[in-house]
Amino acid sequence: MTASLPASVEDTLALLGQGQYVADTPLATALHLALQLKRPLFLEGEAGVGKTEIAKVLSETLGRKLIRLQCYEGLDVSSAVYEWNYSRQMLEIRMAEAQGGADRKALAADLFSDEFLIKRPILQALEPTEGGAPVLxxxxxxxxxxxxxxxxLEVLSDYQVTIPEIGPFKAEEPPIVIITSNRTREIHDALKRRCFYYWVDYPNAERELEILRKKAPTAPEDLSRQVVAFVHELRKMDLFKQPGVAETIDWTHALVQLDYLALDPSAVDNTLGVLLKYQDDIQKIQGSEANRILTQVRTELAMAG
Structure with a gap:
């Protein structure tokens, strides 16, 4: 069932909450404006802070189809937008030749029609969709x-794609566009100007604890507090890759699966591979450093009451 777009920032916060996404007011404001003014939302931030999840939650809570274009080096128009079904075109040509007397101009027009067009994610997102415009x-x-x-640039400016053999395909209703970047390189200003921008940072301890309550509800409260405090200490350190929220959630699930009710040195050392993804980081933390952080965490939590 399709839901209407949120009418206010508070409604946007509530909508994200329905999808178990814990957002703050600045993020909800950026999202609300993007939805109401039909502008793409460009989300930048470290890997694992919940950028992609926003699109998934919007699709779920608004009842819209989610169309995902996973980017990679060398991605081109044929993979992202459209390509022609060359095998079917060749078959059509051979059938016409076998029948004889084919009108070449008519055949050429038929070959470059919707029937032979393979629509990739961006073109799919511009098509009319039952239940409202999709989330791209x-x-x-x-x-x-x-x-x-x-x-x-053309897609984000006019919500259209121009196919040389056919002409422009323009969306009747603009899709809800969410763009993410882990900032491994800078995105050109021309593209950013067409979007609303928001930097998704690591959450503070209070919000990350709330995330764990929603995403790992079976975890004991003491364990969740210790996990959050431990992760926040790690993020202050010079690591190759700091743990994101996704890793915090995974680590909590792993500890619960192993029946830990609280962190101890063996629990940390045995499960660091869930939290950290590079061996150099694991070696740096394992053992005495993990024990030091754990002692500090226990002391701080005890003082906080």
Whole structure:
């Protein structure tokens, strides 16, 4: 069932909450404006802070179809927008030749029609969809090349794609566009100007604890508090890759699965591979450093009451 767009920032916060997404007011404001003014929302931030999840939650709570374009180096128009079904076109040509007397101009027009068009995510997002315009997630745009960014300018400005053989395809209703970037490289200003921008940072301890209450509800409260405090200490350190919220959730689930009611040195050392993704970081934390952080965490939580 399709839901209407939220009418206020408070409604946007409530909508995200329905999808178990714990947002703050600035993020809800940026999202509300993007929805109401029909502008793409460009979300930038470290990996694992919940950027992609926003598109998924919007799709679920608004009852809209989610169309995801996962970006990668070398992504081109044929993979992201459209391509022609060459095998079917060749078959059509051979059938026409076998029948004889085919009108070449008519055949050429038929070959480059919707019937032979393979629609990729961006073109699919511009088509009319039952239940309202879909949510188009362009995920990790920073992984693509600059030429693909340039192509997106037409899509984000006019919500249309021009196919040379057919002409422009323009959306009757603009899709809800969420673009994410992990900032492995800078995205060109021309593309950012077409979007509303929001930097998704790591949550503070209070909000991350609330996230765990929603995403790992079976975890004991003491364990969740210790996990959050431990992770926040790690984020202050010079690591190759600091743990994101996704890793915090995964680590909590792992500890619960192993029946830990609270953190101890063995629990940390045995499960660091869930939290940290690089061996150099694991070696840096394992053992005495993990024990030092854990002692500090226990002391701070005890003082906080």
């Amino acid at each position: 997630l362009i995920d990790e745009l920073d992984r693509t090349d600059e030429p693909f960014e340039a192509f997106l």
